[in-house]
Amino acid sequence: MKKQLTTRQVRSVLYSLGDSAVKVAKSLKRRKLTGVPGMAEACPVANFLKKKLKTDEVKVASIIRVGKVTFNTSRTIQRFLNRFDKGDFPYLMQQK
Numbered sequence: 001m002k003k004q005l006t007t008r009q010v011r012s013v014l015y016s017l018g019d020s021a022v023k024v025a026k027s028l029k030r031r032k033l034t035g036v037p038g039m040a041e042a043c044p045v046a047n048f049l050k051k052k053l054k055t056d057e058v059k060v061a062s063i064i065r066v067g068k069v070t071f072n073t074s075r076t077i078q079r080f081l082n083r084f085d086k087g088d089f090p091y092l093m094q095q096k
Helices: 007-015 021-030 044-053 075-085
Strands: 058-060 063-066 069-072
Touching: 007 044, 007 063, 007 069, 021 044, 021 075, 044 058, 044 063, 044 075
Parallel strands: none
Antiparallel strands: 058 063, 063 069
């Protein structure tokens, strides 16, 4: 049986991305992660969590959900998402 993740574990993984939208973007770029703007299940942060936590049950928007763990998105991640969805950080956009 798979061990249930905790909010603390998920937050710790997210904090490793950085403390500003630009640092998050650079961290995701270094990891060669991309995503689709406006898609909670396919943004670069969701793809990062899927890979790092080895699960497909991830949604990232104003609320982050990983499996059964749900909590409010940090300001840093929210700022990154807002900028990414507006077209900033084009190098993180998934190519078709």
